[in-house]
Amino acid sequence: MRIFIIFLFSTFLFADVIDTYRYYGIQKTIKEIEKKLQSEKYWLKKLKNIDVKYGYFENPTFILFCNKITRTLQVNLYKKGKLKNLTTFNNVIVGKLGDKQKEGDLKTPIGNYTLINKIKPSNTFYGPLAFVTSYPNLFDKLNKKNGYGIWIHGKPLDGERGDLSKGCIVLNNDEIKHLDTLINYKKTVLEITQNPIYARKDDIAKILALIYKWRDAWRKSDLKKYLAFYSQQTFKRSNGMDFKQFKEYKKRVFDSKKGQKIDIYFRNIQITPYQNVKNLPIYKVEMYEEYLSPTYVFKGNKEIYLQKFGNQFKIIVEK
Structure with a gap:
């Protein structure tokens, strides 16, 4: 816990976060940080001086x-x-x-x-x-x-x-x-x-915020919110499931997780504009995932593809 608190202070040097810890303790502080991670405004500020022409890379x-x-x-x-x-x-x-x-x-x-x-x-x-x-x-x-x-x-x-x-x-x-x-x-x-597609900073910020909103719904086993991040028309899972099959599968999984404490961590996030002949606004996201629950543990690489429909990104492919 001590190391975690030091990490918070060294990474999120915001007076409001520090004051939240002083007045209300670590749990309230974590909630405030989660809000920031789910905020496009936070990520746009973080990306201000970062070159994302070819994508966003944490390493x-x-x-x-x-x-x-x-x-x-x-x-x-x-x-x-x-x-x-x-x-x-x-x-x-x-x-x-x-x-x-x-x-x-x-x-x-x-x-x-x-x-x-x-x-x-x-x-x-x-x-x-x-x-x-x-x-x-x-x-x-x-x-x-x-x-x-x-x-x-x-x-x-x-x-x-x-x-x-x-x-x-x-x-x-x-x-x-x-x-x-x-x-x-x-x-x-x-x-x-052939016709280069370059990343937009506002797109990267939107995707980073989406990743943490998606993670929050996943951790809470909130099926409705979780599935809202997926394209019902075009989604495909790596094993061939379409959205309807995926929905039924996730319902069974989420039902079995009710009441369990679930932790999910993402590291080494890479977001790249996916080059395609139709110049569709698609991004490829790769990251290292740790999924920890009382009944299942996964540590390995996660891969998803998101496409922009209007002003919203939806997951179209997932592994």
């Missing part, structure tokens, strides 16, 4: 931004709210224009991915090294896209190749080696686009 993150039209790959470092361009590779080779839909269509996918491995290809056609991407991601799979083996790699070690990719992002061999010196692939996100 240092490398951001690769590939534009298929301009054939560029920007390498950026996001750290402590500041964005720094480390280099930009020009004239990169990419696949056909349009979004990848199926194996063999020779298109480089449009979307947001992570780098899941760094390898030395056994086939010299792919150059000295390659970064393996997470395509197809959850959003791709639920939208019935397929294919695999989308890499960032070099050029043949023993011969020339044409100026067309089968779907990968291809750099010169000196460039792929240079990229390896610039990034930690385990802390890198990749955004691939």
